[in-house]
Amino acid sequence: MRVAGILLVEDDPSVRTALELALTRQGHSVTSYATGEEALDHIRARRPEIAILDVMLPGIDGVEVCRRVRKLDQLPVILLTARGDDLDVVVGLEAGADDYVVKPVEPRVLDARIRAVLRRAESASSDRITFGDLVIDRGALKVMLAGKEIHLTPTELRLLLELVRHPGQVLNRRYLLRAVWDHTHIADSRLVDACVQRIRAKIEPKPAEPVFIHTVRGFGYRFSPP
Amino acid sequence: MRVAGILLVEDDPSVRTALELALTRQGHSVTSYATGEEALDHIRARRPEIAILDVMLPGIDGVEVCRRVRKLDQLPVILLTARGDDLDVVVGLEAGADDYVVKPVEPRVLDARIRAVLRRAESASSDRITFGDLVIDRGALKVMLAGKEIHLTPTELRLLLELVRHPGQVLNRRYLLRAVWDHTHIADSRLVDACVQRIRAKIEPKPAEPVFIHTVRGFGYRFSPP
DNA sequence: GGGTTGTGTCACCAAACTGTGACAAGTCAA
DNA sequence: TTGACTTGTCACAGTTTGGTGACACAACCC
Numbered sequence: 001m002r003v004a005g006i007l008l009v010e011d012d013p014s015v016r017t018a019l020e021l022a023l024t025r026q027g028h029s030v031t032s033y034a035t036g037e038e039a040l041d042h043i044r045a046r047r048p049e050i051a052i053l054d055v056m057l058p059g060i061d062g063v064e065v066c067r068r069v070r071k072l073d074q075l076p077v078i079l080l081t082a083r084g085d086d087l088d089v090v091v092g093l094e095a096g097a098d099d100y101v102v103k104p105v106e107p108r109v110l111d112a113r114i115r116a117v118l119r120r121a122e123s124a125s126s127d128r129i130t131f132g133d134l135v136i137d138r139g140a141l142k143v144m145l146a147g148k149e150i151h152l153t154p155t156e157l158r159l160l161l162e163l164v165r166h167p168g169q170v171l172n173r174r175y176l177l178r179a180v181w182d183h184t185h186i187a188d189s190r191l192v193d194a195c196v197q198r199i200r201a202k203i204e205p206k207p208a209e210p211v212f213i214h215t216v217r218g219f220g221y222r223f224s225p226p
Numbered sequence: 227m228r229v230a231g232i233l234l235v236e237d238d239p240s241v242r243t244a245l246e247l248a249l250t251r252q253g254h255s256v257t258s259y260a261t262g263e264e265a266l267d268h269i270r271a272r273r274p275e276i277a278i279l280d281v282m283l284p285g286i287d288g289v290e291v292c293r294r295v296r297k298l299d300q301l302p303v304i305l306l307t308a309r310g311d312d313l314d315v316v317v318g319l320e321a322g323a324d325d326y327v328v329k330p331v332e333p334r335v336l337d338a339r340i341r342a343v344l345r346r347a348e349s350a351s352s353d354r355i356t357f358g359d360l361v362i363d364r365g366a367l368k369v370m371l372a373g374k375e376i377h378l379t380p381t382e383l384r385l386l387l388e389l390v391r392h393p394g395q396v397l398n399r400r401y402l403l404r405a406v407w408d409h410t411h412i413a414d415s416r417l418v419d420a421c422v423q424r425i426r427a428k429i430e431p432k433p434a435e436p437v438f439i440h441t442v443r444g445f446g447y448r449f450s451p452p
Numbered sequence: 453g454g455g456t457t458g459t460g461t462c463a464c465c466a467a468a469c470t471g472t473g474a475c476a477a478g479t480c481a482a
Numbered sequence: 483t484t485g486a487c488t489t490g491t492c493a494c495a496g497t498t499t500g501g502t503g504a505c506a507c508a509a510c511c512c
Contacts, residue, residue: 099325153458170367191460193500198459200501208501216367217468217499218380224366379469380499417471419489426490434490443479443488 006114007048008032009039009065010080011057015103019052022107028114036060043069050118052110055081066097076117080105129164131225134203134212136164145203155180156199159192163213163223172220196221232340233274234258235265235291236306237283241329245278248333254340262286269295270393276344278336281307292323302343306331355390357451360429360438362390371429381406382425385418389439389449398446422447 006023010016011034023030031048033039036057043051051069053062060068066077078099098117101110129136135144141157143150152160158180163171171179173192181191196215200207214222232249236242237260246256257274259265262283269277277295279288286294292303305323324343327336355362361370367383369376378386384406389397397405399418407417422441426433437452 155459166365168363169365190462190500194460194502197501197503215500218383219367222366381470416473416489416491420471420491423490423492441489 005049006030007051010054036065050076170222231274232256233277236280252337262291276302278304396442396448
């Protein structure tokens, strides 16, 4: 596993320094802050790979940072707490944290947890996904092929994003109809097929031999990078 | 989130009973065992949604069960330990556990962790099972033999998945006809046999001496890995 | 209003899939 | 060994499925 860009937020200077040092030794690249406000700014500006947040912080606390981050992005989050306060665990996990670690923590343990979380998060992270020539910017809602912007209609874009949200997975037509069109829609017929075909015409170099959106006969469609 | 089929493995009868009761109250469906051997049998036969394993078990311990399960399947695993022994945490996470909980644990906390792990597992893509050279990806609906993708038709795939869902079990023709074909089908004729034969032609190195799908004369077919 | 764009539906066609039955081969019990 | 029964094998035609292009209508924007 590659080295991670870690954001560490911890108000106690001695703990912060110690953890920063330990994680750096473990090969990670670490940036640390003492407050939630600074952390949020950093996250927005620098997009770290993972955030390790102390729960008890002055101002915006770790759980709140976690909650806001989750709305913004799929950034993996590990919460740190001074004691194993059970209530906190529940609140933290419900706020969407990926893991929860009790201080004091052995650096080796924290490292293992970081790697485990990153491994899990690897699939569903960034806002901008690249599949070979195809770049899909979920933030800007833009699709680019070989550097050139491709115009997709709203429905086409929703369908493509839905497929991309589950890379490698086969999604059947009923599911796609519910996810992309209003589930009020009863008539399915060939709607999905037609839309897929339109997307292919725009993003596939050879629509007859698609490399992105694959037909799985009898089941549905699968987005998988070449 | 829906109710989960939980496998609980804990050798201490009082702890086991208490957890089983608590989780059942929380709305989960729980099956519990005292040993790793029983747990592995259960996993192979019944495919629970998540396993909660005590680390310290007579015979095969929780970490070892976790390791073996990981080879077989992507079943989510939570490890239970009596104290927060840091070394165990590392070993456990490296064995592929999704989470790690220290006893004694508040039922509410365990429930939150279970839900968090299931939520993550749900989004994680790969849903693949490996039997020697044969890899079946249930999410991507792909079958690979020795690294090469094998094309199966929809019916063949459904039949194979049905067999694989019950590894080691003999499934009779009537059952398979109901499960794979529309149960409206009454006439059986040679349908199942022909389909099995077609699958064998694709996945068995020597279709005449099948290693995956075995004929059980007079009863039906059994999928069992070599 | 008039043109443009987006969307759902349809019909047609090629390709893929599937059920069937006949027959061969295999297995078991007497 | 023989006969009864079970399973494997194969070819083929009817059916299903999805790709494709055309088209009508609605929504939207000047």
